[in-house]
Ligand SMILES: O=C(O)CCC(=O)C(=O)O
């Protein structure tokens with residue numbers, strides 16, 4: 001959606017240039033959605049996606065239908081939501097219910113490590129931006145926020161869900177039917193800003209800004225708008241953390257826990273974290289734009305055992321029969337506890353902390 005004439009001017013956000021550091025970057029497949037226009041292209045994408053998910057877990061998406069200027073504009077709006085709104089207003093429009101992300105998450109609500117709190121602000125927006133209140137400066141842009149959610153749902157999420165279903169040899173609509181656009185469980189559009197921290201905090205947390213995790217209640221399929229400020233790392237199969245490299249106007253996509261449950265562990269939710277950006281970007285705030293899709297609240301998180309692929313390759317059940325939570329039950333527990341619950345050191349894995357939710361072990365990585 002383009003700006004309309006009666007909108008106030010929006011200050012342009014100028015992203016810094018990508019890092020020049022020689023980092024150990026992860027090698028991600030590039031899923032080119034323009035290939036969906038032919039049956040051969042579709043089959044190629046299904047194979048490419050399966051391999052990417054089995055081997056790496058994260059992948060890029062290009063030719064997703066959002067132009068570079070539209071992407072720049074959504075970053076301008078994200079920038080406004082943090083840098084042109086007062087702290088009082090952020091508090092006023094903060095998340096009201098701790099189990100539902102909507103509105104601002106203000107800084108210092110999560111313990112990262114050694115008693116150090118986060119320096120992270122977030123602003124979460126419902127599919128329908130009009131259902132909740134926004135600070136006055138953001139209000140003229142709410143129709144654009146709703147259009148952004150629609151774009152992500154219909155032009156990016158749905159094509160990926162169809163490819164995923166096909167990769168499991170399931171009817172194409174299987175995952176699409178589990179993800180309604182209007183599901184009101186949570187707010188999928190999220191802006192996130194990380195602020196540079198004092199050196200003492202860097203030392204205490206070993207430079208970790210957001211602890212290693214798999215995407216929990218939200219983010220069954222997470223869509224991240226690639227931005228040049230480094231910091232995001234994924235845990236590779238050789239147990240090494242590797243950086244994600246920026247590609248202009250690409251999306252960085254990964255699966256969350258709910259998808260791992262539905263796939264019976266055939267596809268896994270990949271661990272990732274955010275660390276202090278590379279040395280040439282350390283003094284700047286790190287602005288991100290995300291779309292965290294969630295299955296409908298009534299979806300029960302048991303494996304889709306009708307998948308011939310799961311039948312052939314094997315799968316696991318994460319919950320005892322009869323105790324499988326619905327998405328709503330899982331989400332409420334996960335969101336309310338995030339960064340607040342008491343974690344226990346894992347007996348099996350060093351540097352890993354755990355908690356039990358609905359009988360399943362949830363791990364937190366440092
Ligand atoms: O900021 C990033 O790049 C990743 C954030 C993330 O993993 C999350 O919010 O779940």
Ligand SMILES: [Fe+2]
Pocket residue numbers: 213214215272
């Ligand atoms: Fe994440």
